[in-house]
Amino acid sequence: MSLFSLTTLITRIDERLISSSSIAIVLLFAVEEAPTALCPAANTLNSKEALTITFGSGATQYSSATQYSSATPAAFGFTTTYQQIFNGLNGIVNNGQFAFVTTVSPVASSWHQDTVDHTPNDDTTTTHGYMMFVNAKETPDDVFRMTINNLCIGSRYEFSVYLANIAKKGTNLTPPNIKFEVQTATTPNTLLGTVATGDIPAYATLAWSNYGMSFIAMTSSVILSMISNASGGGGNDLIVDDITLR
Secondary structure: OOOOOEEEEEEEEOOEEEEEEEEOOOOOEEEEOOOOOOOOOOOOOOOOOOEEEOOOEEEOOOOOOOOEOOOOHHHHOOEOOOEEOOOOHHHOOOOOEEEEEOOOOOOOOOEOOOOOOOOOOOOOOOEEEOEEEEEOOOOOOEEEEEEEOOOOOOOEEEEEEEEEEOEEOOOOOEOOOEEEEEEEOOOOOOEEEEEEOOOOOOEOOOOOEEEEEEEEOOOOOEEEEEEEOOOOOOEOEEEEEEEEEO
16 A cells, blocks of 8 residues: 555634645644534544543642643653643742643733633543643754554544643734644654644634544554644644544
8 A cells, every 4th residue: 555645635613614636645634513423434543542641630620730630641641841830929830831730820911811621521629630731942852742553454534632832812913823643653753654743723712623633553653742833932832632533
């Protein structure tokens, strides 16, 4: 089978399907949250999840003392080039930093304040789920990088995540943009696919959108990456939740 083949690039927003022919080995999609399947029914993607990262849950209300998770990326099996903070000054996550948080700090008027995570059924009267809050760098760098083993060679997999721009609409801040890459874990680390979200829009009310790509496993181990792809500057702030591979 040839590595490159004619496929269809698909984008889904608000349950509307827009399809255009494109030469690629991946599918890119962007879905505002809706109770529909991620993949077309005709696709033979694995339905069983090989990876799920929700970041756990913690204290229910915002405060500089309880907002942050003490877990590190290593607890979830991934690495990042960003600096983790556990008690940011006044709740601020600065450029090049990230934190696992239950809410977005209310100290910046340009952000959607007191936003909660995406994971369904993660919020109770005593807890809120954690999400990854990233203040992206001005240059491309790894937000997320993880090696996955024991894949079935020749099978198609889907790597996806929920992302949201935390800037409010009308603030004219730089929108985040994330590039997905999948490569073989063994030398020479052959690239199996890469796609970018494009600018993740700001909304009047914060909206989680599902982004991702599909790929065919050419080896049993692959490296999954999410890379900041925006120019930086003012803005370029996002939240990340529910990373899956299936």
